[in-house]
Amino acid sequence: MLPVLALVGRPNVGKSTLFNRLTRTRDALVADQPGVTRDRHYGFASYDGQRYIVVDTGGIGQDDEDIDSQALAQTRAALEEADVVLFVVDSRQGLMGGDEMIAEQLRRIDRPVHVVVNKSEGQVGATAVAEFHALAFGDPWAVSAIHGDRISILLAHVFEHLPAPRAQVLPHQRGAIRLALLGRPNAGKSTLVNRLLGETRMLTQDAPGTTRDAVASEFSFDDKPYVIVDTAGIRRRARIDDDVEKVSVVKAMQAMEAAQVVIVMLDAASGLSAQDIRLLNMAVERGRAVVIAVNKWDGLEGKQREKLHAELVKRIGAFDYLPLLFISALHGSGLRDLMDAIQASHKAAFAELSTNALSRTLEDAVDGHSPPAIHGRRIKLRYAHQGGRNPPTIVIHGNQTQRVSDEYKRYLMRRFREKFDLFGTPIHLVFKNSDNPYVGKSRKRRS
Known part of the structure; x- marks a missing residue:
């Protein structure tokens, strides 16, 4: 931790x-x-x-x-x-x-x-x-x-002189996918965990804030091992009045740091709040794969569902590459789609990308839409290779790469995401200027 x-x-x-x-x-x-x-x-x-x-x-x-x-x-x-x-x-x-x-x-x-x-x-x-x-x-x-x-x-x-950590959340099975379940109080997080475990292991009731600690639980789905950490609901700062709930914010942050995939759970009756956006931002900034699960979907009527779906699609905006699932943790509906999305997001986060394939995709992207010239000088992007996983990190070499605009970076991310099916995970782009071997050398005149 x-x-x-x-x-x-x-x-x-x-x-x-x-x-x-x-x-x-x-x-x-x-x-x-x-x-x-x-x-x-x-x-x-x-x-x-x-x-x-x-x-x-x-x-x-x-x-x-x-x-x-x-x-x-x-x-x-x-x-x-x-x-x-x-x-x-x-x-x-x-x-x-x-x-x-x-x-x-x-x-x-x-x-x-x-x-x-x-x-x-x-x-x-x-x-x-x-x-x-x-x-x-x-x-x-x-x-x-x-x-x-x-x-x-x-x-x-x-x-x-840092003391040893007092507690750790580690998977008991090697190779288990580590999940962190985050959301506001009473969104149904513990109910989802109980559904996945097939038992009533966590206390659930209608009152918000029943779960007061980060609890790690093992389960298997499609013969694949998982460890899921259910955290106490994170409320807006002004609404946290209980010291125990304040402590749980740290535990939620620690659980997210240890996770490979973060599930941000929303309450369908409450919709998407500013605090939910903060949770999404925090998870993406830490480079975590993320799945958005809208719980209690079954409690809404047809027109309410259509309105909420339209609102979520509009407000998610920059997170449109994250899977959006509609579930009922209480009745188990949508569970298969949720687990499929988790597996796909985890696969994307740990994808191995060849240099040849990345460079060809970069070349195709530049051919389709070249980066705009800066002060009359062209930006040249030559080749790309993978620099890391979880999240996928793509290193792009060229000249004047420090001048690549944010808009063009988003364009490149979209092209890489679509080509390699990197949905459900953030992508980090790293730009490096290629060294010119003739810089600093005087040009020899021909005799």
């Missing part, structure tokens, strides 16, 4: 800036409301090839007692789900009473704690951290989140 780093500290010490620095602002699940600082933010990050999850908490010590109590609850929940805690303090303000209050809480938990002295730009490290030794968490680290100063040194230390 991915390790979790929690950022805790008083308001305005720079936790959000550090969060953005670590995640490079790529956080698909953040849904802020103006002035609501008690909410936690979640984001993926990577350091030296190691992926991890960052959790940013609301600052403790605000004027509003209600907000402060909720921020305190947020911090406690973040500590429970964290593998490592980065305790952020402010070098300019110095050691404050609020810092000591937070430190008292941190001493009660069994987690590594690193004191991060932010806003230390322009200061000698030893001077910036001197008074924070009193917190008694070892040597403090002087950094500047806004400028990125000494962040890499801090992360090197953190990952060098």
Whole structure:
């Protein structure tokens, strides 16, 4: 499982800036409301090839007692789900009473704690951290989140002393296809798992939020092994009031990272929400194959079905290459189509593509529609080869490839997708400029 780093500290010490620095602002699940600082933010990050999850908490010590109590609850929940805690303090303000209050809480938990002295730009490290030794968490680290100063040194230390993961979700059968089931509360995820398992293994009821943890289960379909992880429903941030549900967001992100195919389940009665779009974005950004399953389809009348189908096709937009299935987890209808789509998406994600076939497809695509010239200079795309799988990565060589427009990249993706049947998975295109062997050499004149 991915390790979790929690950022805790008083308001305005720079936790959000550090969060953005670590995640490079790529956080698909953040849904802020103006002035609501008690909410936690979640984001993926990577350091030296190691992926991890960052959790940013609301600052403790605000004027509003209600907000402060909720921020305190947020911090406690973040500590429970964290593998490592980065305790952020402010070098300019110095050691404050609020810092000591937070430190008292941190001493009660069994987690590594690193004191991060932010806003230390322009200061000698030893001077910036001197008074924070009193917190008694070892040597403090002087950094500047806004400028990125000494962040890499801090992360090197953190990952060098990273504890072993507390839990893992691994298939019990070798070669099993790993699935993650994501969606809003009460979309019917546990009912689908029970249908696949052929038993009532998970508690299901009408009340949203029955499942509170990520649960891995084995099953076979068409003699093929699978491991499916049902996660607690992910709600819009402002609607999460229970600490246990907030913790489950991290588990859902971890399950998705470990999965090969992600099933995003929608409730037919609720339609496609902004949060569903965020889930789709998050899965695609992580390079996961995705299948969209619309559950409780049997509960709609004919005209309602037609209206919902038209709406989904229109709103899915950029995700039109993802399979869209209509099922009833309760009655089992549409299950065969769902599993066929999962198998096809998994096959596409792990497809092996020959250099000859890729290069011919590239040549045909360019012949059919050449990339537009830039400032009168033509862009030449010469050949392509596979650079990776899960997701399929296609490396294209040529000249001036850095000038290829996003529109033309989408055109190429569409041509590759149609040629090699790469539906159900994102495609990554990597462009490389071919070296000119004559660059830097003087031309010899003929005598």
